Amino acid sequence: MSAPRHPLHLAVALDGPHPAGQEPPGPDGARRYDADHYVRLARIAEHGTLDFVTLGDSFARPGPDALAVLARVAPATARIGLVPTVTTTHTEPFHVSTTVSTLDWVSVGRAGWQADVSTTEAEAALFGRRPAAPPAEVWREAGEVADVAARLWDSWEDDAEIRDRASGRFIDRDKLHYVDFTGTTFTVRGPSIVPRPPQGRPVIVVDATGADDGAADAVREVAAAHADVALVRAEDPQTAGAARDDLRARARAHGRDPDRLVVLASLPVELYAPGDAAGLADLIGDWHADGAADGFHLRPADPARDLGLLVDTAVPVLRERGLLRRAYPGATLREHLGLPRPANRYALAREAS
Amino acid sequence: MTTPRTAPQPGARKQIHLAAHFPGVNNTTVWADAPPAGAGPDAARHPALGSQIAFSSFTHLARTAERGLFDFFFLAEGLRLREHKGRIHDLDVVGRPESLTVLSALAAVTDRLGLAATVNATFNEPYELARRLASLDHLSEGRAAWNVVTSSDAFTGENFRRGGYLDRADRYTRAAEFVATARELWDSQAADGHPGPFDHAGTHFDIRGEFTLPRSPQGHPVVIQAGDSSEGREFAASTADVIFTRHSGLEAGQSFYADVKARLAAYGRKPDDLKIMPGVTFVLGDTAAEAQQQAAEIRRQQVSPQNALLALEQIWGVDLSAYDPEGPLPDIDPVPESELAQGRVKIADPKAVADRWRALSQAKGLSIRETVIETTGRQSFIGTPEAVAEEMDTFVQSEAADGFILVPHLTPGGLDPFVDRVVPLLQERGVFRTEYTGTTLRSHLGLPDPARPVGKGDRS
Numbered sequence: 001m002s003a004p005r006h007p008l009h010l011a012v013a014l015d016g017p018h019p020a021g022q023e024p025p026g027p028d029g030a031r032r033y034d035a036d037h038y039v040r041l042a043r044i045a046e047h048g049t050l051d052f053v054t055l056g057d058s059f060a061r062p063g064p065d066a067l068a069v070l071a072r073v074a075p076a077t078a079r080i081g082l083v084p085t086v087t088t089t090h091t092e093p094f095h096v097s098t099t100v101s102t103l104d105w106v107s108v109g110r111a112g113w114q115a116d117v118s119t120t121e122a123e124a125a126l127f128g129r130r131p132a133a134p135p136a137e138v139w140r141e142a143g144e145v146a147d148v149a150a151r152l153w154d155s156w157e158d159d160a161e162i163r164d165r166a167s168g169r170f171i172d173r174d175k176l177h178y179v180d181f182t183g184t185t186f187t188v189r190g191p192s193i194v195p196r197p198p199q200g201r202p203v204i205v206v207d208a209t210g211a212d213d214g215a216a217d218a219v220r221e222v223a224a225a226h227a228d229v230a231l232v233r234a235e236d237p238q239t240a241g242a243a244r245d246d247l248r249a250r251a252r253a254h255g256r257d258p259d260r261l262v263v264l265a266s267l268p269v270e271l272y273a274p275g276d277a278a279g280l281a282d283l284i285g286d287w288h289a290d291g292a293a294d295g296f297h298l299r300p301a302d303p304a305r306d307l308g309l310l311v312d313t314a315v316p317v318l319r320e321r322g323l324l325r326r327a328y329p330g331a332t333l334r335e336h337l338g339l340p341r342p343a344n345r346y347a348l349a350r351e352a353s
Numbered sequence: 354m355t356t357p358r359t360a361p362q363p364g365a366r367k368q369i370h371l372a373a374h375f376p377g378v379n380n381t382t383v384w385a386d387a388p389p390a391g392a393g394p395d396a397a398r399h400p401a402l403g404s405q406i407a408f409s410s411f412t413h414l415a416r417t418a419e420r421g422l423f424d425f426f427f428l429a430e431g432l433r434l435r436e437h438k439g440r441i442h443d444l445d446v447v448g449r450p451e452s453l454t455v456l457s458a459l460a461a462v463t464d465r466l467g468l469a470a471t472v473n474a475t476f477n478e479p480y481e482l483a484r485r486l487a488s489l490d491h492l493s494e495g496r497a498a499w500n501v502v503t504s505s506d507a508f509t510g511e512n513f514r515r516g517g518y519l520d521r522a523d524r525y526t527r528a529a530e531f532v533a534t535a536r537e538l539w540d541s542q543a544a545d546g547h548p549g550p551f552d553h554a555g556t557h558f559d560i561r562g563e564f565t566l567p568r569s570p571q572g573h574p575v576v577i578q579a580g581d582s583s584e585g586r587e588f589a590a591s592t593a594d595v596i597f598t599r600h601s602g603l604e605a606g607q608s609f610y611a612d613v614k615a616r617l618a619a620y621g622r623k624p625d626d627l628k629i630m631p632g633v634t635f636v637l638g639d640t641a642a643e644a645q646q647q648a649a650e651i652r653r654q655q656v657s658p659q660n661a662l663l664a665l666e667q668i669w670g671v672d673l674s675a676y677d678p679e680g681p682l683p684d685i686d687p688v689p690e691s692e693l694a695q696g697r698v699k700i701a702d703p704k705a706v707a708d709r710w711r712a713l714s715q716a717k718g719l720s721i722r723e724t725v726i727e728t729t730g731r732q733s734f735i736g737t738p739e740a741v742a743e744e745m746d747t748f749v750q751s752e753a754a755d756g757f758i759l760v761p762h763l764t765p766g767g768l769d770p771f772v773d774r775v776v777p778l779l780q781e782r783g784v785f786r787t788e789y790t791g792t793t794l795r796s797h798l799g800l801p802d803p804a805r806p807v808g809k810g811d812r813s
Contacts, residue, residue: 020567031567033491035460059480062548062565064488071457072492075412091481094432094512095451102450106408106458126480128560129514161448165385168659171448173441176434189511191441193431195406195448 002248002258007325008288008318009262009295009337010048011083011229012310014041015056016303018063033064039076041303048311049328051336052081054114054205054297059090059123067099067113074107081333083112083205088145089138090118090127094188097149104197109332112203112229115222117142119213135215143222144183146204150226151179153201155191157347177346199334200341207266208247209233224250224261228339231266237292240265244293262337265293269310270301277313284314285323366784369749370628370756370798371776372469373418374427375411376764378435381634382446383654383762401766405446408458410765415459417765418466421772422786424797425467425498425575426459427597427758428452432476433509435696437663438672442696444660446764453485460493467794469498469577474528476504476513479558483535486574487566495570495793499535500577500597503528508695525584527557532576532592538564539573540805571795572803581609590616593627594800597758600631600733606753628755628798633733634762637770641736648735651762652726661722664729667694668703668710678722682707682714742778749784 020031038055045053057066066084074082082103086096096113104111117138118124124132157175164172179190208223208230210216223230230247234240240263248258265287271277284296300306318324329335376382384402404410415426430452435442452470459468468489472482482499490497503524504510507517519527534553541551541564552561578585578593589596590613598609614624636651638644656664658678666673669683670691676683687703700706714724734741748754761767779785791797 032494032570033488033566034494035492039461059484060563060565064491064566065485067454068457068485068488068492071454072460074458075408075461090478092476092513095477098451099454102454105406105450106411106455108408122562126560126562127478128558129478156448163384168657169443170384170446171441171443173443176441186514187511187516188513189433191434193434193448194450 002291004244004288004291005262005294005338006323008284008293008323009264010050010315010318010324011052011054011081011264011295011297012045012050012303012307013054013056013297013299014038014045014303015054016300019304020063035069035072037304038069038073041307042070042073042077042080042082044307044311046077046080048315049325050080050311051295052083052110052112052203052333054083055085056114056116057085058087058116059118059126060120067103071103071106074103074110077110079110079328079331079336081110081112081203081336082107083114083203083333085114085116087116087118088142089133090123090129093145093148093183093186094152094192096145097152097192098194100149100202101153101192101194101197104199104202105194109198109334111197111199112205112333114205114207114231115142115146115226116207135211135213136218139215139218139222141183141185143218143226144181144186146206146222146226148179148181148183148188150201150204151181151345152188152190152192153196154344154346155179156194156196157344157350158196158200161195174350175347196344199332200344203228203333203337203339205229205231207231207233208243208263209266210243220247220250223247224256225254227261228334229262229264229337231264231297232293233266234292237265237287237290240287240292241290244291260339262294262339264295264297266297266299268299268301269306271306271309271313274309274313277309278317280310281314281317281321284318285321288323366746366782367749367755368786368799369745369779369784370630371421371423371785372425372427372467372630372756372758373414373421373423373768374429374632374758374760375414376405376446376761376767377429378431378445378447378449380445380655380660381760381762382764383651384446385654385657401763401769403765405764406448406450408455411450411455411459412462413765414761414768415463415466417768417772419463421768421776422789423466424756425469425496425794426456426463427469427500428455428471430471430473430502431696432473432504433512433696435694436508437666437694442663444657444663453489456497457489457492460489460496465496465789465792465797467496467498467575467797468493469500469575471500471502471579474501474503474531475519475524476509476515479531479534479553480538480560480562480564482531483538483564484566486535487539487564487569490569490571490574491566495795497569497571498575498577498595498794500579501528501532501593502579506696523557525588529588529592530555530557534558534560536573536803539568542567568805571793572805575794575798575800586613587616589613589627590622591620594795594798595628595630598629598631600633600757603748603751603753606631606748607751610752610754625799626801628800630756630758631733631754632758632760634730634760635734635741635771635775636732637736637738637741637774639737641740644735644737648732651732652729655762656722656726656729658722661725664725665721667697668700668706670703676721679720682711682721682724684711738774738778742775742782745775746779746782746784
């Protein structure tokens with residue numbers, strides 16, 4: 001078992017009850033999903049110098065589109081990484097790529113996305129385009145979507161925009177590339193309509209726990225092949241550590257440096273008092289010492305209640321123990337995670353030829 | 354400020370609606386300013402000239418529009434980079450973000466400005482898009498708008514699951530069913546968030562389930578339709594809140610206006626229920642002569658020697674790279690049905706256009722580039738701020754338009770002169786708001802709140 005990253009990484013889920021779902025309707029009888037709730041939570045997380053926040057999504061989930069919410073949060077925050085769930089089963093891979101890329105542009109390099117799938121007949125009926133498919137099948141497709149999204153991000157080289165007055169050319173078209181991707185269920189020609197975003201490639205997150213639905217192997221493969229961050233839900237540090245070892249081995253098998261795959265243990269938390277938060281800091285320290293994970297993705301039962309305690313109480317304890325940084329080391333999510341900005345595959349190929 | 358000159362009683366005059374178009378992916382947007390004599394390469398950049406993709410540019414233009422009390426900010430869309438002679442077109446500004454995501458972010462840096470996204474009805478699905486638009490409407494507290502466009506080309510389809518071709522006739526039926534379906538979804542939840550099922554079985558969409566958002570602040574985001582064809586007009590009359598049209602002369606504008614407004618009654622709608630807003634460009638100067646000179650200079654910048662040849666090739670349909678842009682037009686005839694240019698509107702009768710251009714070139718002794726400059730659309734409004742304000746007002750008071758979608762030629766500073774110099778004059782004339790009176794885009798546009806279907810939202 002290789003030693004986990006130090007200091008550890010910390011992320012938090014913003015999912016949970018929105019006030020619009022709890023409070024009585026306004027004077028006009030309407031319930032509004034205002035953005036302030038999410039802005040408030042993201043700012044608390046940022047105050048704690050957490051790496052990123054996640055916001056889950058599915059087409060059956062009540063509430064607004066998660067990526068739109070975090071785009072709305074972006075200008076109201078400065079450093080925190082923003083990772084919405086974007087599903088790949090009923091969506092267009094091209095749109096997935098451009099929306100995530102745009103989130104990176106509006107947040108100036110703080111975007112990621114958690115790739116997820118839609119497996120139910122109810123979700124399929126919302127689109128009426130294809131029937132529900134087995135989880136392993138849609139997860140393999142999710143891997144293809146993650147692959148093509150990243151190729152589209154690379155389809156503009158960083159210096160493609162030249163604004164050369166002498167030749168009248170705005171771009172050097174030799175630095176724009178067709179991706180010509182053929183997946184099992186779709187094809188994409190490219191190039192992207194969006195120039196390469198600030199991080200080069202926004203961070204790809206996959207929940208690699210692997211549910212008992214026949215897709216566990218497919219999910220792990222997607223994470224090992226494409227993810228920058230893998231989340232593992234586990235009850236104990238041994239299970240988490242075993243998943244981490246498995247993911248690192250698989251990443252190596254894909255020819256990747258396993259240190260470029262950050263594995264976070266994803267834990268539900270419920271904090272009612274400062275004592276709970278101090279206990280959480282102990283647990284995090286113990287798991288990390290056991291080599292269970294490179295960091296933690298905490299899923300508060302009620303972020304509006306739990307997040308403040310987490311940041312005010314658990315974070316200072318972890319800092320005192322030298323487990324958590326005191327300030328952001330850089331401006332982008334990749335910098336928070338200690339991941340380099342990826343070289344452009346097409347630029348490398350062009351320079352090699 | 355001087356007292357208003359010709360304006361009659363304030364309040365008695367029809368109010369102008371204004372929108373700001375982020376500069377486009379085409380040669381209207383100037384990206385290289387003429388270099389000052391003797392200046393180094395870096396000194397040449399105009400202070401109003403910046404990135405077409407950085408979020409700071411979008412923030413600047415949107416805040417300028419809000420400072421000018423505009424109705425809304427407008428983003429166009431392109432889903433495939435244009436090609437010419439089988440290669441990616443490289444002469445114009447290119448590369449832009451995904452509209453709805455940028456607008457969600459702009460909701461954080463503006464308070465009242467409407468936020469309009471162009472989104473293609475061919476390469477999206479109603480459930481997902483209705484959800485994204487309702488999300489923007491919630492997150493912006495009632496400022497979302499959707500400019501519905503359609504596409505039929507297999508070229509763009511190569512980027513999407515559904516692939517290529519959609520029959521031209523099917524484009525509008527799909528778009529109409531798409532908008533109707535989106536409205537069914539927006540109406541399907543009670544205002545208190547109690548979900549109600551929807552079930553739509555139509556020609557293009559067969560979907561059912563539950564929508565996951567309460568009815569949004571505007572009820573329905575504002576629907577914009579861009580297009581001048583008869584089908585487009587009918588579609589707009591049946592379903593749109595705003596029509597984004599081509600700008601033309603006063604009489605042509607009046608004729609279009611009368612035609613579209615007359616179509617509304619058939620759908621049980623009043624003339625005020627659909628706003629007609631042509632897309633316009635403008636050039637301001639301290640004197641009329643200075644404005645004309647500046648306008649001519651901008652057209653020269655828009656038509657570089659390379660762009661002039663490209664404009665010619667789009668008509669001729671063949672490679673003309675051997676021709677000198679400063680020389681005469683080709684005497685060969687255009688090739689019909691050429692596939693030379695992809696991702697652009699096809700020219701219906703290239704031979705007729707070529708003949709017209711050659712006649713013009715011969716009559717005035719113009720080179721290729723001069724001919725293209727001459728035939729490139731002149732800016733819609735050219736003059737002193739006073740003259741531009743008066744001319745715009747005339748268009749609106751004489752029922753050639755309800756307002757304008759302004760297309761600056763510079764990113765992101767191109768709108769500032771208009772807001773600084775023309776808006777105050779429109780206010781003096783009593784034809785433009787001096788403050789926002791409502792919070793939603795519907796309130797800015799004076800549009801009624803959409804009726805809620807009987808049986809929805811009145812759960813008690």
